[in-house]
Amino acid sequence: MQLAEFSWTAGLGGGLLIGAAAALLIVANGSIAGISGIVGGLLKRWDGSAAWRLAFLAGLLLGGVAAASWGGFPLGPGLDRPLPLLAVAGLLVGFGTRLGSGCTSGHGVCGLARLSPRSLVATLTFMGTAALTVFIMRHVLEA
Amino acid sequence: MEPVRIPTLCCALASGLLFGVGLVISGMVSPERVLGFLDVAGRWDPTLAFVMGGALLVTLPVFQSLPRLGRPLFAERFALPTRxxxxxxxxxxxxxxxxxxxxxxxxxxxxxxxxxxxxxxxxxxxxxxxxxxxxxxxxxxx
Known part of the structure; x- marks a missing residue:
């Protein structure tokens, strides 16, 4: 099996920071750092939790743009895909994460750490259908 | 309606910052790299596994010790899913x-x-x- 060029230190380091972010949010505020849940909560009702949700999202964008510009990391290589494809994918990700109560962060990073059977099933399911989709796109349709 | 408290907002902001920096450093903001991980039949890119592993190295012990902590620093209780x-x-x-x-x-x-x-x-x-x-x-x- 041929491997792509990758840096396990960057992956591990970035992962530790994401873990620290989730740990801080649960220990300090008692909240789960699930991106789809945090965004979905804002769409659902505008209550007293809106302020911290917005603060988290502001930090997410600021942290991302700061790391990218000061660290010289490229932001979003491979982002430029056909717009209809992006639109369909976006609808599926939005609808699916709300129906399934979470995404990579809520189920993958927080749910697995809680040893939640629901999160394990969700994570295996979305990893599975994602890998299958990539297989069909790249090796069957060769798009 | 719960009151808006400054420590809660600061911690949420700090958590978002760490999360954003982590996503960029790990390369997960690159769809190319993510698709490389999901493409198990191609030239496989294992990065995402290290990211998940790194995150779980921190979250696993922290989430497992929440019962001993009792309650969060700036909130009444942990808002954990129960289903x-x-x-x-x-x-x-x-x-x-x-x-x-x-x-x-x-x-x-x-x-x-x-x-x-x-x-x-x-x-x-x-x-x-x-x-x-x-x-x-x-x-x-x-």
């Missing part, structure tokens, strides 16, 4: 999310960070993501 049942919504939702993720390599976190590129693809994806969330909320939310 244990595997229902059709969980599996169908996760399956649909995976298909969307596999189509373009973007999940919600990296997609939001991609907005800072101010590029059309990022806005189209996030706009549709929000629409998808609203459609779910209007049609299926109990």
């Amino acid at each position: 244990k049942d595997i229902d059709w919504q969980l599996v169908t939702g996760a399956a649909l999310f995976g298909i969307g993720w596999g189509l373009v390599g973007l999940c919600p976190g990296p997609a939001l960070v991609a907005l800072t590129t101010l590029s059309t693809p990022a806005f189209v994806f996030v706009g549709s993501l929000l629409a998808g969330m609203l459609i779910q909320q209007i049609t299926l939310e109990k």
